[in-house]
Amino acid sequence: MKKTLLILAREYRLRLRRPSFWVLTLLVPLLLAALYALPVVAANRNAAQAEVLVVDETGLFAHSLRSSDELSFRRMPSLDYANNEMDRNSRIAAILYIPARETTIPRDAFLYHRASAPPLALQQSIAAQLQMLLRNAILEDVYQLDPDVFRSVASTDIRLHTRDAATGHESFARVKGVLAAVLAMLMVLALVVFGVQVMRSVQEEKATRVAEVVAASVHPVQLMVGKISGVALTALTQLVLWVLLAAAAIGTIQRANPDLFAQAREQQTARTIATKGTDATAQYNTSVTLVDETVQGLTAINLPLVAGVFLAFFLLGYLLYGALLAALAARLDSDADALQWVLLLLSPLIVSLMLIPLLIQNPDSPLAQWLTLVPFTAPAAVVLRLPFGINAIQLTLSVLLLLLTFCCAALLAARTYRRHLVR
Amino acid sequence: MLLQADNLCKSFGAQRVLDGISFSADSGEVVGILGANGAGKTTLLRIVNLILAPDSGSLLFDGHPMTRTDLAAVGYLPEERGLYRRMRVGEQVVYLARLKGMSRADARSEARAWFDRLGAADWWHRPANRLSKGMQQKVQFISTVVHRPRLLVLDEPFSGFDADNAAMLRSEIERLSHSGTAILLSTHNTEAAASLCHKTLQL
Numbered sequence: 001m002k003k004t005l006l007i008l009a010r011e012y013r014l015r016l017r018r019p020s021f022w023v024l025t026l027l028v029p030l031l032l033a034a035l036y037a038l039p040v041v042a043a044n045r046n047a048a049q050a051e052v053l054v055v056d057e058t059g060l061f062a063h064s065l066r067s068s069d070e071l072s073f074r075r076m077p078s079l080d081y082a083n084n085e086m087d088r089n090s091r092i093a094a095i096l097y098i099p100a101r102e103t104t105i106p107r108d109a110f111l112y113h114r115a116s117a118p119p120l121a122l123q124q125s126i127a128a129q130l131q132m133l134l135r136n137a138i139l140e141d142v143y144q145l146d147p148d149v150f151r152s153v154a155s156t157d158i159r160l161h162t163r164d165a166a167t168g169h170e171s172f173a174r175v176k177g178v179l180a181a182v183l184a185m186l187m188v189l190a191l192v193v194f195g196v197q198v199m200r201s202v203q204e205e206k207a208t209r210v211a212e213v214v215a216a217s218v219h220p221v222q223l224m225v226g227k228i229s230g231v232a233l234t235a236l237t238q239l240v241l242w243v244l245l246a247a248a249a250i251g252t253i254q255r256a257n258p259d260l261f262a263q264a265r266e267q268q269t270a271r272t273i274a275t276k277g278t279d280a281t282a283q284y285n286t287s288v289t290l291v292d293e294t295v296q297g298l299t300a301i302n303l304p305l306v307a308g309v310f311l312a313f314f315l316l317g318y319l320l321y322g323a324l325l326a327a328l329a330a331r332l333d334s335d336a337d338a339l340q341w342v343l344l345l346l347s348p349l350i351v352s353l354m355l356i357p358l359l360i361q362n363p364d365s366p367l368a369q370w371l372t373l374v375p376f377t378a379p380a381a382v383v384l385r386l387p388f389g390i391n392a393i394q395l396t397l398s399v400l401l402l403l404l405t406f407c408c409a410a411l412l413a414a415r416t417y418r419r420h421l422v423r
Numbered sequence: 424m425l426l427q428a429d430n431l432c433k434s435f436g437a438q439r440v441l442d443g444i445s446f447s448a449d450s451g452e453v454v455g456i457l458g459a460n461g462a463g464k465t466t467l468l469r470i471v472n473l474i475l476a477p478d479s480g481s482l483l484f485d486g487h488p489m490t491r492t493d494l495a496a497v498g499y500l501p502e503e504r505g506l507y508r509r510m511r512v513g514e515q516v517v518y519l520a521r522l523k524g525m526s527r528a529d530a531r532s533e534a535r536a537w538f539d540r541l542g543a544a545d546w547w548h549r550p551a552n553r554l555s556k557g558m559q560q561k562v563q564f565i566s567t568v569v570h571r572p573r574l575l576v577l578d579e580p581f582s583g584f585d586a587d588n589a590a591m592l593r594s595e596i597e598r599l600s601h602s603g604t605a606i607l608l609s610t611h612n613t614e615a616a617a618s619l620c621h622k623t624l625q626l
Contacts, residue, residue, distance in 0.1 A: 003522055006518065006521050006522060007522075010510075010518055014507075014509070014510065018509075204508075205507075208505040208506065208507060208508055209501070209503045209504055209505035210505050210506060210507055212474065212499075212501045212503070212504075213499060213501060213504065213519065213566070214519075214522065215472075215474050216472040216473070216474055216494060216497070216499040216501075217494060217519065217522040217523050218522055219491060
């Protein structure tokens with residue numbers, strides 16, 4: 001045990017001293033914070049109003065198109081006139097041309113631009129307005145219906161509440177699905193990154209020929225367990241630092257720019273209303289409900305339990321894959337061969353990743369249950385099912401099978417290591 | 424008798440590498456293991472270090488069947504030797520000594536003494552990849568003897584060593600032998616064996 005701890009401590013200290021560890025530890029939270037903040041900043045930068053010239057030969061739309069903070073419309077008498085105007089004024093985003101048709105209902109509209117096409121959001125906003133105006137025209141002219149009545153009916157919504165029959169609590173399937181997918185992807189990514197680190201460590205020990213000296217002092221099992229545990233501790237340190245630093249960075253950005261984020265939220269709501277073209281209050285309520293649902297959903301989930309089980313299965317999964325990758329590194333001499341075998345060994349994780357959308361649809365399906373019990377897919381499958389609730393017996397069985405498989409893998413790795421490091 | 428090997432046999436597949444090898448080494452004795460390339464010298468020394476297990480035969484250490492616990496009293500310098508490239512050499516020697524069962528304080532003071540003795544005190548904080556090959560050889564030797572082994576196993580110790588280090592190694596082998604360390608050394612250099620060894624084993 002003492003020797004295992006010595007090996008563990010060496011591996012841990014060595015990694016913490018590497019500049020690459022600290023660069024990655026600092027860079028990932030910054031990247032996450034940037035991913036969080038950049039869309040908001042970009043949304044605010046794009047907030048400058050775009051002008052669109054309208055040539056409406058049908059006469060149905062031009063008068064009713066509504067300008068907003070992001071978009072303004074200016075009527076033009078003809079396409080040639082509009083073209084000349086766009087040539088003169090580079091700030092004009094596009095020309096909206098609705099040609100006359102023989103039938104009363106126009107089916108096509110054209111958006112002409114110069115250098116680059118207008119942003120997709122702008123196109124969607126214009127299309128939504130045209131669709132709404134066209135629908136209103138059909139309701140009034142063809143069916144003689146009051147569009148306001150129709151709008152009121154169309155915006156009526158019903159929410160299907162999925163609740164636990166015993167507790168009466170909301171299920172929040174949508175929020176849980178998103179959380180499950182994020183957890184599963186994070187698990188696969190972490191297992192691959194840190195598993196490969198163990199492999200590289202064994203390869204280095206083999207290449208520097210220290211392995212034989214160490215094998216003359218410690219049992220191969222101690223050597224492997226110490227090495228794998230050392231990298232595991234490094235991984236946990238890095239994961240914890242990533243979470244803490246990312247939370248701190250995002251918190252700092254939010255505190256430094258409270259107006260920016262509030263403005264972005266308002267713009268998102270306004271964009272939703274413009275795009276859907278239905279009753280503003282109803283849409284606003286829907287947006288608020290979505291936010292509420294997310295907050296309530298996350299509150300309803302036992303996050304400390306999810307974090308605990310995630311860490312436990314990360315450790316177990318990492319130990320299993322780490323042991324197998326260590327054995328592989330001991331067995332193979334060529335890096336080219338190693339890459340192919342690594343891909344084969346990691347294929348259960350890749351399969352888990354591909355099955356995420358399917359498993360989220362039905363987290364209690366027989367496939368999901370089998371994947372929970374297969375040790376090679378269990379880490380991803382368990383964290384994916386966790387937010388939805390997972391049978392305690394299955395969870396316990398999964399842990400036991402994973403532990404048992406790890407023990408076998410560690411013994412195999414140790415035997416392979418001893419047999420192949422001395423040639 | 425510190426080490427007693429009786430009738431050791433080892434095969435790799437169909438190839439019989441060791442066939443009924445017997446020898447002994449007592450404290451202070453230098454035993455030379457001679458043989459051409461491929462004769463099984465390295466295999467025999469790996470068996471003594473319990474890295475390989477013999478197919479048959481027995482290995483007694485201090486009168487009892489040798490176990491991994493006994494490895495704390497064995498120092499091993501393999502033929503293909505190396506150091507952790509990025510680890511500071513002082514730390515590295517202490518680490519390897521602790522794997523042999525020494526306490527940290529003991530390992531540090533003994534390692535410091537060896538570094539001073541071999542004129543390597545200034546290298547303590549340098550990583551191995553910042554040392555020349557000759558310097559690394561000295562550090563490798565220190566890591567083999569730092570834990571005060573009762574049995575020293577040296578596999579082709581002079582191969583790859585420059586002239587200065589070879590002379591240093593020869594004098595240290597003699598000194599350690601005089602102080603009671605049993606030494607097994609494999610070599611295909613009969614001249615070196617004749618001048619250093621009290622007895623030889625031809626494979």
